[in-house]
Amino acid sequence: xxxxxxxxxxxxxxxxxxxxxxxxxxxxxxxxxxxxxxxxxxxxxxxxxxxxxxxxxxxxxxxxxxxxxxxxxxxxxxxxxxxxxxxxxxxxxxxxxxxxxxxxxxxxxxxxxx
Amino acid sequence: xxxxxxxxxxxxxxxxxxxxxxxxxxxxxxxxxxxxxxxxxxxxxxxxxxxxxxxxxxxxxxxxxxxxxxxxxxxxxxxxxxxxxxxxxxxxxxxxxxxxxxxxxxxxxxxxxx
Numbered sequence: 213x214x215x216x217x218x219x220x221x222x223x224x225x226x227x228x229x230x231x232x233x234x235x236x237x238x239x240x241x242x243x244x245x246x247x248x249x250x251x252x253x254x255x256x257x258x259x260x261x262x263x264x265x266x267x268x269x270x271x272x273x274x275x276x277x278x279x280x281x282x283x284x285x286x287x288x289x290x291x292x293x294x295x296x297x298x299x300x301x302x303x304x305x306x307x308x309x310x311x312x313x314x315x316x317x318x319x320x321x322x323x324x325x326x
Numbered sequence: 327x328x329x330x331x332x333x334x335x336x337x338x339x340x341x342x343x344x345x346x347x348x349x350x351x352x353x354x355x356x357x358x359x360x361x362x363x364x365x366x367x368x369x370x371x372x373x374x375x376x377x378x379x380x381x382x383x384x385x386x387x388x389x390x391x392x393x394x395x396x397x398x399x400x401x402x403x404x405x406x407x408x409x410x411x412x413x414x415x416x417x418x419x420x421x422x423x424x425x426x427x428x429x430x431x432x433x434x435x436x437x438x439x440x
Contacts, residue, residue: 216369243427244427248431253417253434253436254433254434255332255419255431255432255433255434256370256419256431258431301369301370303370305427307427311358311375311377311383311426312358312423312426312427312428312429313372313375314360314370314372314421314429315372316369316370316371317369318367318368318369319369
């Protein structure tokens with residue numbers, strides 16, 4: 213059974229700092245990996261999707277890497293801003309029989325202080 | 327594109343009553359819909375997967391007689407929590423996909439059972 217772990221569980225940084233969020237998974241036979249953002253009491257916003265054949269994806273100040281063989285992914289946020297404060301979720305996608313299944317980590321709660 | 331809505335956004339019901347949550351794909355046909363549950367500070371846990379016109383597939387430990395899922399059309403799935411109890415209070419999120427390796431998430435429904 214796939215297990216996804218995110219470290220740290222919470223992170224507080226001053227505005228402008230670069231930061232890294234970590235995600236690890238136990239079964240490397242994944243189809244892809246996604247990073248999501250979740251604001252309090254809200255749904256999910258997809259940030260980056262990395263296919264299993266890819267090493268990284270970039271969108272603006274965000275860069276996500278994937279090392280499938282070691283079961284690790286990182287989300288790098290450059291020049292953090294208070295508006296980046298949210299919970300960041302990592303999810304691995306697997307081909308579960310006839311359906312595609314996502315397994316989520318518990319998330320990292322990020323607070324960026326002005 | 328790829329917008330998913332949920333209704334209601336929040337609901338309060340009394341213990342023992344049933345409550346229905348709707349999930350709609352607004353601009354695409356969702357051949358598959360997924361229902362997740364999220365407890366505070368926990369990850370999203372997949373409850374069930376439903377394909378249009380077929381019975382839902384429930385994850386281990388999810389009571390199918392308690393959580394009734396109907397996916398009668400390509401744009402609508404419903405989750406009915408029957409005989410709700412306080413321990414069913416949670417954040418319920420649906421996602422929908424038209425093609426296999428993608429999921430688009432709704433904004434979630436906060437259920438409180440008193």
